[in-house]
Amino acid sequence: NAGVMQNPRHLVRRRGQEARLRCSPMKGHSHVYWYRQLPEEGLKFMVYLQKENIIDESGMPKERFSAEFPKEGPSILRIQQVVRGDSAAYFCASSLSTQNNSPLHFGNGTRLTVT
Amino acid sequence: AQKITQTQPGMFVQEKEAVTLDCTYDTSDPSYGLFWYKQPSSGEMIFLIYQGSYDQQNATEGRYSLNFQKARKSANLVISASQLGDSAMYFCAMREGTGGTASKLTFGTGTRLQVTL
Numbered sequence: 001n002a003g004v005m006q007n008p009r010h011l012v013r014r015r016g017q018e019a020r021l022r023c024s025p026m027k028g029h030s031h032v033y034w035y036r037q038l039p040e041e042g043l044k045f046m047v048y049l050q051k052e053n054i055i056d057e058s059g060m061p062k063e064r065f066s067a068e069f070p071k072e073g074p075s076i077l078r079i080q081q082v083v084r085g086d087s088a089a090y091f092c093a094s095s096l097s098t099q100n101n102s103p104l105h106f107g108n109g110t111r112l113t114v115t
Numbered sequence: 116a117q118k119i120t121q122t123q124p125g126m127f128v129q130e131k132e133a134v135t136l137d138c139t140y141d142t143s144d145p146s147y148g149l150f151w152y153k154q155p156s157s158g159e160m161i162f163l164i165y166q167g168s169y170d171q172q173n174a175t176e177g178r179y180s181l182n183f184q185k186a187r188k189s190a191n192l193v194i195s196a197s198q199l200g201d202s203a204m205y206f207c208a209m210r211e212g213t214g215g216t217a218s219k220l221t222f223g224t225g226t227r228l229q230v231t232l
Contacts, residue, residue: 031218042222042223089158103162104162104220106162111158
């Protein structure tokens with residue numbers, strides 16, 4: 001059973017470009033979460049999605065960031081007009097359910113570098 | 116207020132010794148789950164152990180155990196017989212309530228564990 005798949009593993013963008021990060025959840029998981037991690041810091045929640053629906057986007061910056069989880073295909077985190085402060089590791093996670101005892105399983109992350 | 120507090124930025128332990136990583140949490144929800152994750156230098160996040168708020172016994176998974184003290188709101192991770200491969204960042208996290216917008220995990224700032232010879 002494949003784990004959470006994220007690609008690309010590393011992404012370099014120039015200021016002003018767009019970054020697209022992809023995440024395929026574990027098989028059978030319909031709950032997807034995106035987190036951001038700055039160097040030497042913990043993971044900060046960004047957004048929680050179920051198929052075709054955004055459930056909680058309380059951690060998403062108001063501008064330039066968007067996320068989707070279409071009926072078919074991976075979840076996408078999109079960052080428009082990237083700035084140097086967007087450089088971070090972005091982790092996707094999925095879970096089988098929203099019950100408290102259902103852990104989030106994480107992908108290996110996408111390391112975004114904005115030059 | 117911080118929901119998850121990890122007060123030890125860094126810890127050292129000798130190989131084969133046991134080590135305790137501290138975690139305290141803050142919630143008014145009677146139903147919650149507590150999780151520990153390991154992040155080695157390669158960067159991936161590895162789920163280690165889970166403790167539910169209604170669980171009567173402390174969780175154990177191999178060399179990992181969770182010292183759950185509900186009244187103190189603490190959920191310390193104990194690693195027995197440390198190995199060099201245990202050197203990593205360790206994150207405590209909490210999931211509150213049941214479903215919906217309470218579904219996300221909230222993480223602490225982490226503890227960097229270094230296992231020495």
